Amino acid sequence: MLSPTHIGKFGGPSMPPEWLLKGFSASGAGTSAQSPRPLRERGDRGKLRIANFVGLSGPSGIWGPASINSSLLAASEINRRGGILGREIEIAFHDTGGDIDDVTQTASDLVASEGADIITGSHISAVRVALRKVIAGHIPYLYTPVYEGGERTPGVMAIGETPGMQWRPAIEWLANTKRAQRWYLIGSDYVWPWLSHKSIKKYIKDAGGCVLGEEFVPIGEHDHSRQLARIRAAKPDVVLITLIGADSIFFNRAFAEQGLGSRMLRLAGAMDETVLLGIGADNTEGLYCASGYFIDMATRANDIFRDQYQASFGRHAPPLGSIGQSNYEGLRFLETVASRAGSLAIKPLLSAAANVDYQGARGRIDIRRGNARMPIYLAAANGLDFRLIKQF
Numbered sequence: 001m002l003s004p005t006h007i008g009k010f011g012g013p014s015m016p017p018e019w020l021l022k023g024f025s026a027s028g029a030g031t032s033a034q035s036p037r038p039l040r041e042r043g044d045r046g047k048l049r050i051a052n053f054v055g056l057s058g059p060s061g062i063w064g065p066a067s068i069n070s071s072l073l074a075a076s077e078i079n080r081r082g083g084i085l086g087r088e089i090e091i092a093f094h095d096t097g098g099d100i101d102d103v104t105q106t107a108s109d110l111v112a113s114e115g116a117d118i119i120t121g122s123h124i125s126a127v128r129v130a131l132r133k134v135i136a137g138h139i140p141y142l143y144t145p146v147y148e149g150g151e152r153t154p155g156v157m158a159i160g161e162t163p164g165m166q167w168r169p170a171i172e173w174l175a176n177t178k179r180a181q182r183w184y185l186i187g188s189d190y191v192w193p194w195l196s197h198k199s200i201k202k203y204i205k206d207a208g209g210c211v212l213g214e215e216f217v218p219i220g221e222h223d224h225s226r227q228l229a230r231i232r233a234a235k236p237d238v239v240l241i242t243l244i245g246a247d248s249i250f251f252n253r254a255f256a257e258q259g260l261g262s263r264m265l266r267l268a269g270a271m272d273e274t275v276l277l278g279i280g281a282d283n284t285e286g287l288y289c290a291s292g293y294f295i296d297m298a299t300r301a302n303d304i305f306r307d308q309y310q311a312s313f314g315r316h317a318p319p320l321g322s323i324g325q326s327n328y329e330g331l332r333f334l335e336t337v338a339s340r341a342g343s344l345a346i347k348p349l350l351s352a353a354a355n356v357d358y359q360g361a362r363g364r365i366d367i368r369r370g371n372a373r374m375p376i377y378l379a380a381a382n383g384l385d386f387r388l389i390k391q392f
Contacts, residue, residue: 046087046088047083047087047088047089047090048083048084048085048087048088048089048090048117048118048344049090049092049115049116049117049118050075050089050090050091050092050116050117050118050119050120050331051091051092051094051107051110051115051116051118051119051120052067052068052071052091052092052093052094052120052121052122052327053094053096053103053106053107053119053120053121053123053127053131054067054068054071054093054094054095054096054121054122054123054327055067055095055096055097055122055123055124055245056093056095056096056097057095057097057098058097058098058219058220058245058246059097059188059219059220059244059245059246059247060096060097060123060124060244060245060246060323061097061245061246062245062246062249062274062275062278063122063245063272063274063321063323063324064095064097065317065318065324066274066317066318066319066320066321066323066324066325067122067323067324067326067327068093068327069309069312069313069317069318069324070309070320070324070325070326070327070328071091071093071120071327071328071330071331072091072312073305073308073309073312073313073328074327074328074329074330074331074332075089075091075331076312077308078331078332078335081335084334084335084338084339084344085338085339085342085343085344089331092116094106094107096121096123096124096127100126100127100130103127103130103131104130104131104133104134107119107131107134107135108134110139111134111135111138111139116139117139117344118139118140118141118142118334118344119131119135119139119140119141119142120141120142120143120144120327120330120331120334121141121142121143121144122143122144122145122323122324122326122327122330123145124188124190124192124219124244125147125148125190125191125192126190126191126192128143128147128151128156129191132153132155132156135155135156136153136154136155136156137154137155137346138155139155139346140155140157140344140346140349140350141155141156141157142156142157142158142159142330142333142334143156143157143158143159143160144158144159144160144326144327144329144330145160145270145322145323145326146160146161146162146166146192146269146270146291146292146322146323146326147160147161147162147192148162148163148191148192148194148195148196149162149163149164149195149199149371150162150195151370152370154346154350155346155350157333157337157349157350157353157370158370158372159326159329159330159333159365159367159372160292160326160372161291161292161372161374161376162371162372163195163196163199163200163203164199165292165373165374165376165392166269166290166291166292166376167196167199167200167203167269167290168199168203169290169376169378169392170267170288170290170376170378170392171200171203171204171207171209171240171267172203172207173378173390173392174238174265174267174288175207175208175209176207178237178238178265179237180209180237180238180265181208181209181210181237182209182210182212182234182235182236182237182238183204183209183210183211183212183236183237183238183239183240184211184212184213184214184231184234184236184238184239184240185197185200185201185211185213185214185215185239185240185242186214186215186216186217186227186231186239186240186241186242186243186251187215187216187217187241187242187243188216188217188218188219188242188243188244188247189216189217189218189219190219190244192242192244192270193216193242193243194216196242196269197214197242200240201214209237212234212235212236213230213231213234213236215227215230217243217247217251219244219247220247221247222246222247222250224250224251224254224255225254227251228254228255228258228260231255231260231264232258232260235263235264236264237264237265238264238265238266238267239255239260239264239265239266239267240266240267240268241266241267241268241269241271242268242269242270243268243270244270245270245275246278248268248270248271248275248279249275249278249279252266252279252283252284252287253279253280253283255283256279256282256283256284256285257283261283261284261285261286261287262285262286264286265286265287265288266286266287266288267288267289267290268287268288268289268290269289269290269291270322270323271289271291272289272291272293272294272321272322272323272324273294273295273319273320273321273384273385273386274318274319274320274321274323274324275321276381276384276385276386277319277384279381280384281383281384284381284382284383284384285381287380287381288378288379288380288381289378289379289381289386290376290377290378290379291322291376291377291379292322292362292374292375292376292377293321293322293325293326293361293362293377294322294377294379294386294388295319295320295321295385295386296385296386296387296388297362297377297388298388299362299363300363301359301360301361301362301363302361302362302363305325305328305360305361306320325361325362328360328361329360329361329362329365332358332359332360333353333358333360333365333367335358336356336357336358336359337349337352337353337356337358338352340352340356341353353367353370354367354369354370355367355368355369362374362375363375375391375392376391376392377390377391377392378390378391378392
């Protein structure tokens, strides 16, 4: 049975098809529980109290159930090995899908009350930028998903893919293999797309291409008719998409329904099998994704991870993907770094985290000078699955 947890502020995903909540369990022990256990006032101070800030509502809420399950799985494995530095992991989940000021206040309250030993997160970068202002220097903060790079805030550890490793090789491959020269960029209006696009435009130029247009869409916007009209008029070879979660689902559905899938390619970053399932098998023609993790990666580590996930949560559990899986990797990383540091204090932990190797579902990941290095895969959507076509 997986380790007990408690749930902080919780809200269901804003676009919850029935499959999204199947397999969710606050204890990680079942496949049908849909009512989280209430937040306890204080955790056991003899345990390692981890506050996981994760999207459970809003556009990123589609990743919430798999993120929770992946966290529970990692905690269970680590606890069976004796915990981290002899302390059993206890996790509290806090929703980041609402107002950022409310999320920041929750984190501030945790710091003030000493209610957590570690903060982890698989939320959007806008939340990370806000949280680090109240967390950094007080509690170690581990950020797990793909992001824009450049995180150097004292006390913050980021282990996800960054633009240079994710976008550059995919753009070069499309330029060389598909003769893609004309690009149109569309993303959500926040820091990850903003900063990623700056790098992406350079990679496109270096590959001999040009950017015909660029748009940033408010988070939560579901009507993309105006953007699609401009894309249709521009006639790019590739539309590069940095829309987040459910927003990407609505855009890609409309893109295909307007017949654009047969006219131009799409390349996405924060897209995984969860998003693909929402887009639908009939709407994925010409859709590519670059990521450090896919469900069908043929590695020993991933085989073990998938088998354990299914054994713990059932065959109909929320589908795994890069964002959800990053929560598993985060705790595996923390276990390795804490063991090496011999402490969970900020300075020794950060020192150990700067240059370390650890094992997760993606296999071996190298951290050098605070930057994660990992294989990146380019995959083509094939119905509701991704077909891996290239490893960089």
